[in-house]
Amino acid sequence: MDPELQDILKDFPPGPLSEYRNNASFNWKDMCLLIQGKDALVLKHKIWSTLEKDPVFAHCATKPTLKENRLLTLQRAQKLAEYNFMPAKNLLQKPEMLDSVVMAIGQLDWSSIVKLQLLYNFVISALYGMGTERHFKEIQRLMRREIGACFCLTEIGHGTNTKAMRTTAKFDVKTQEFVFHTPDFQAAKCWAGNLGETATHAVVFATLYTPDGENHGLHAFFIQIRDTQTFENLPGVSIGDMGEKLGLNGVDNGVMLFDQFRVPRAALLNRTGDVSESGLYVSPFKDKKKRLGASLGTLSAGRVGIASMATANLIKAITVGIRYSAVRRQFGPEDSNVELPVLEYQLQQWRLFPYLGAAYVLINFTRTFRKDFIEMQMAMMNKEDPDRLASVGAEVHAISSFAKPLSSWLAQQGVQECREACGGHGYLAVSGLGSVREDNDANCTYEGDNNVLLQQSANWLLNLWSLVQRRQSVAPYTPLGSAIYLDSAESILKSKCKLDTSQQWFEPQALLDAYQFAVCHLLRSTANRMQQLMDQKMDAFTAKNQAQAYHYRPLSIAYGETLFLMRMMRLLNDPNIPEQLRAVLKSLTALFGATNLMKHLSALTQGGYFQSNTSAALQTAIEQLCEKLKPDAIALIDAVAPSDFALNSALGHSDGQVYRHLEEHMASSMKTRPDWWQQVLLPPKKTSHL
């Protein structure tokens, strides 16, 4: 084996998981290399082994208090910056590796990497994207870590509806300054990570007014908010901390109010619009909407990243859930003294394996989509064909708008299922599942609320549908091919499912056919529904609100899941894949597709694609695929699991020694009595009980 990999792809010690491992139909090491890629693998293990040796990253024996957690997270973020796992030159060469860095550190501790990213990287790309030369020196200061920043878009009263932000920035010609003001508490900037206790600077979005009183809409500024020597708030700035959250408590999300706070003219990030010394507004964009769109465009990178973060969480949870299920024995045949691992039960497989499939599907999807995204960025830098670029941009937006919601939900549901699948012991903090659930939950909300975001994909599809209706090709508008099948919509909508055996559903192509039907059917019915409502003289806003639940929402989901499948099939069709790996990946893809397709049953039957009995074979296929994947489940986990240090779970350790780890954990707590034991024995005051 490649010597670089020798230390990483080590055989596991014999133990409770050996039997499953020995029965696998493929070599987990090959799978590991195929699905993760060597570069990512090497980098991740370098990160984990480095941090494992660093006492700052040692697992906390008891849960830190909020205050302790904040300081620890700061120290970790600083340490991470020093380790510099992704130096600038590597980043340029292999930008996709950044996801691996974030995933590897995040699987260990989300707060520290989120904090670090927000302090420097996130703001640096915002300055690159929205600023001009005059902001380069700020970028340099950030790179040297002389200053640290936060990103302030959300206000107490507004999150999703960015256009309605109410913080104002009025230009004062006399002093050549912008005057920032927060009219009331609802207009306070909030939620910005690092704002509460760490940032010296901030990217702040505010409504720009020129001296003539004209409102030029939302603009971004890079401003200083705290003194870099004393760390006191600058006069005119009030900052608070948002306090305890459901998760990510190492990050200090803050709230900020301005009271006629003055910042230099140069603070405006002026790539898409500027104010002259004399107070005139100048912009290359004539249309306000387009300008805002262009400046918010830089944010869509965040969604691509969150899809990876969610994937990392799902991997962690499913590793714990499946390994524990292979060790945990409960019940057995009447005539036997040996109990079965709970993984042997159909129900346990049916609950967990679709999420195992989801983990693979998402790993593959986020890797390929990251590549698309990077190509788009390159093309933008090289100023390639602007028409094509606009199409790519719109399609990337449509894709990222389902990728973040679907992946964060899959992770959230998967973590919950794994928690329950581990029974009582899953409820122990040492299962490691609690923090995954808490931290992942935020992925459903930030960078665009999942439910609102999802509607964006449908909007894009509806635009394509109008082409279909006019019998024009959608090809120029789906350069990434995510909706290319709409060109065959007419014949797809006429097709009927002819499958009647469960085996036929083992073919991902069969599932893809069904999915493409579902998308076409939902798209047609959504367009019809909108037309019908508009015919009733309803405005577009109201009409859309009447079509959210059973039109927009399932449409976006079906479109997204279809692309998940398409990308997986691209991998399966790669002629270089070893046959054994292809076989198991095919089953995994089919299981993922089939389980999720069942949720679109109403579209499939209403559209006439499914006959009344078609779903029966599909259900049988799911049962059979579970059974088929059972011997491979542990090897599939081994190929994607983080290191034991990063996983940090008594139930999910790769040695399968669940009970030994639980015993070690509890040994430390074997004790005689609590400090306050005398209070337990307090003489009762009354003789009654509740």
Next chain:
Amino acid sequence: MDPELQDILKDFPPGPLSEYRNNASFNWKDMCLLIQGKDALVLKHKIWSTLEKDPVFAHCATKPTLKENRLLTLQRAQKLAEYNFMPAKNLLQKPEMLDSVVMAIGQLDWSSIVKLQLLYNFVISALYGMGTERHFKEIQRLMRREIGACFCLTEIGHGTNTKAMRTTAKFDVKTQEFVFHTPDFQAAKCWAGNLGETATHAVVFATLYTPDGENHGLHAFFIQIRDTQTFENLPGVSIGDMGEKLGLNGVDNGVMLFDQFRVPRAALLNRTGDVSESGLYVSPFKDKKKRLGASLGTLSAGRVGIASMATANLIKAITVGIRYSAVRRQFGPEDSNVELPVLEYQLQQWRLFPYLGAAYVLINFTRTFRKDFIEMQMAMMNKEDPDRLASVGAEVHAISSFAKPLSSWLAQQGVQECREACGGHGYLAVSGLGSVREDNDANCTYEGDNNVLLQQSANWLLNLWSLVQRRQSVAPYTPLGSAIYLDSAESILKSKCKLDTSQQWFEPQALLDAYQFAVCHLLRSTANRMQQLMDQKMDAFTAKNQAQAYHYRPLSIAYGETLFLMRMMRLLNDPNIPEQLRAVLKSLTALFGATNLMKHLSALTQGGYFQSNTSAALQTAIEQLCEKLKPDAIALIDAVAPSDFALNSALGHSDGQVYRHLEEHMASSMKTRPDWWQQVLLPPKKTSHL
């Protein structure tokens, strides 16, 4: 109004919720009395107003550490015992009021009431149920709170499979003692609440051996484990604390190992089996299985209680989710400056209202089922007709076996949906949703893992089905009527749904018809599937494992949801209900039924009840019912919401002043710099960044 209610059913101050309140189609106070009942209402408010004045129950400004939490919870439990909200004489008169006490305290703080219940009540009923006269003095000591106990069934290696417990208790004739021993760590007792740091005594389940070496199976003992003066472990007993959990951290779940630990002969809870002084085993039951069943039977009470606990959690979450959605405004029509409350969006309604429906359905269900349960207990005490009693017992078991899973899942999913529905602010600890999610999660696992438990209901149904197949009436075996419709299975299975307009689905009866079809179809197909597998010479255990996912599971769920509907219709058919209340309850029931029925689409189409297009009208009905319920949503919440003190949510307060409460919360954190501010500005060591 009834003077007792004047203080409880107060008008709300004008504010952001007024508009919705004014538009409601009914009087929330009438609904409150109808759905909760006057007695429960008065008792709950007495509890909340008492605790609100007690500093021990003041909300913690910062999250307590594990240690602080444990002590605080102990103090609260002791305080609750002193308040004695449910004195023994009331408990005898109105035993169903105990649920209200638990719900009211639990909505404020689950740990303290769980701790209290386990310390005394739970063990007292175990001693009543499994012990004899010789344990009365122990009951008295518990009632006087001289001692406190825990309940130790689960072991590290076994939870669900109780028969496989491995702690042993061997009788020693010489000393007339039982010798308790834990062979290894996997046999350690664990998870028992109060064991970690509080209990002096324990109900312990162990395998009983007589001196002749015979194994008599699992038996319960009441034994002392700590010195009541020094609180040290008794020699031969080691106790540990299980440490941090995902929730319920005020409760000290413990782990315990015995090393040849001796307890007096009288410790055996000997109602169903005893050991004579000479070491002979004597039991009124000949069949070991039956004896175990009888002694574990007392546990099913716990499930009835958990259904109420889950209901209390769901109510709390949905109160926050819906009130916040009515206040939170985001987006609006193009031509308007006013943004709409997010409750106006179809998607938000569709996400939340089914859980509002679930809250009502569960309140009604748990109330009526508690009555059935109490009647059964009375009948048992009065030793009524044993045949009927056996049938009632089996049916109660079948019902509690879905009631706990379905209610705890509805709560878990509902809390998650509400968390997301509140956007970013829902992720703040002050939303109150985090602790509900964490604490409720345990309800999915203890007192029987949800997934395993659910199979019990299906088992019972399959027994009835064999009667149906022999054309015998099931009536004698379903005295509570939960499955009485199986007597018409033949005609039900021949029926077809004839509805084609959405309005027809507004009738709960239409939904009930569809549900009964689904149950009959799933029952028939499960029985067929089992027959088919057994015909292949598969043993029953293995066959059942092959039919869990698409047979047992959906069957139990459909049966459960059908009973939810039936109980709701019993309420709707009560001629004394004011017409306005009936109307809105009917819509709520229909929405709950319709949303959940959609999950059984595969059974309905495969069985031929639904035509390919039937589900379209059902979906439209759901959209329309959401729209219809919108003006009533806030009043429906007002009728079930806990007091603001118990709710303790900045987002869900009854005054609707979301932003004021958020401001108050953050005002306390407006500050200049953290203690460790100098560390933030640490001079950077390298010039690179991640």
